[in-house]
Amino acid sequence: MAELEKKLNKLEIYCHSLKSGLEECNINSPYKMPKTQKLHPVSHQINVMEPFLAAVSDARSSVRLLSRALTLQLRHMGGKVYERVSFLLQPYDVKISLSKNTRGLTFYLQALLNKAFFEDFESVEFQKSASNQILNPMDRCEANFDSFNVLHRLTWEEVLNKGTRYFSEDFSRFCDRKMSEIVAMLGWNRTWPEPLLQSFFGASKSVWLVHLLATSLHPSLPIFRVDKGVTFDSVYMEDMGGDKAKKLVPSVVRIMVAPGFYVHGSVVKCKVLCRYLSNNNSFHSNSEDKGLTRLSSSTVNY
Structure with missing residues (x-):
């Protein structure tokens, strides 16, 4: 809590200096900001930032819960779904097993789900080429925060x-699209049991809230992603297998588990699983489960 307060204080100071600088620039510049476009009050930025950080954490937890629920369902989904998941993980040099290391399978499912949920996060309502219904940026931010x-x-x-449509048509359409995308991704057309649907709702809602908060500021808070093979950078990435592989050096990203965000001069690190280098600079892999990064129980609750 003390660490969060410290970060918020730094953010408030940064926002204040940024506002002062922009106002001075606007006064002295021949290209003045139109009077209809106002700067966000510092209080609004603080009011957005605190719930945004909490929402990102909640989204990661909710997607993790959904991946656990799906892992339990895999045994009842049939061989075709298992083969489909295996196929989706082939580009990452990952082999999965239902009888061994289900925790590892949960993390890889989490990566696939986050990729689906956060696709087109930068776009209006997660839709490429979608048009803005509210053109004034400040009014749009206020509407998103409301x-x-x-x-x-x-x-x-x-x-x-x-039903979701009663509360928000935009959110309802988002849920429908993501359900269709995940069903198509897994190739599983059976009716989902209610506990699994509830987990899906929790994940969808939490990701949608992150989107609303990110777009409650102008400009919006940017998302960032990393691809496989990218050199590991501890400034922007958190290795989820680091606790288990203390004697190994994370070398390159094997797969991104959750995206990160730029937050006004700071960063919310993306979550990754890595390939490791041993002391003799050779890549480390497990002979029994090629490409599967072993994770300790303490790493699960990140």
């Missing part, structure tokens, strides 16, 4: 009673 304040209280029981 939507966040409404939806973050939304419960599964309310959705069962009234």
Whole structure:
């Protein structure tokens, strides 16, 4: 808590200096900012930043819970779904097993789910080439923040009673698209049991809230992703297998598990699983499960 307060204080100072600099620049510049476009008050930026950091953490936890639920369902989905997941992980040189290291399978499913959920995060309503319904940036930010304040209280029981469309048509369309994309990705067309649907709702809601908060500021808070084979950089990446591989050096990214965000001169690190170099500079791999990074139980609750 003390660390969070320290970060918020630094952010407030940064926002204040940024606002002062922009105002001075606007006064002296021949290209003045139109009066209709106002700067965000520092208080608004603080009000957005604190829930944004919490929302990112909640989104990662919710997607992790969904991946665990899907891992348990894999045994009942049939061989075709298992083969489909194996096929999706082939580009990352990963082999999975239902009988061994289900924790590792959960992390790889988490990576696939986050890739699906955060696709086109930068676009309006997660849709490429979508048009803005509100053209004034400040008004659009306020509308997104108002939507966040409404939806973050939304419960599964309310959705069962009234449906997502009753509370937000935009959020409802997002849920429909992501459900279709994940079903197509897994190749599993059976009816989902209610606990799995509830986990999906939790993940969808949390990702949507991150999007609303990121776009509650102008300019929006940028997302960033890393691809396989990229050199590991501890400034921007967190190795989720680091606790287990203390004697090994993370060399390159094997797969990104969760994206990161740039936050006004700071960064929310993306989560990755790595390939490692041993002391003799050779790549480390497990002979029993090629490409599967072993994870300790303490790493699961990140």
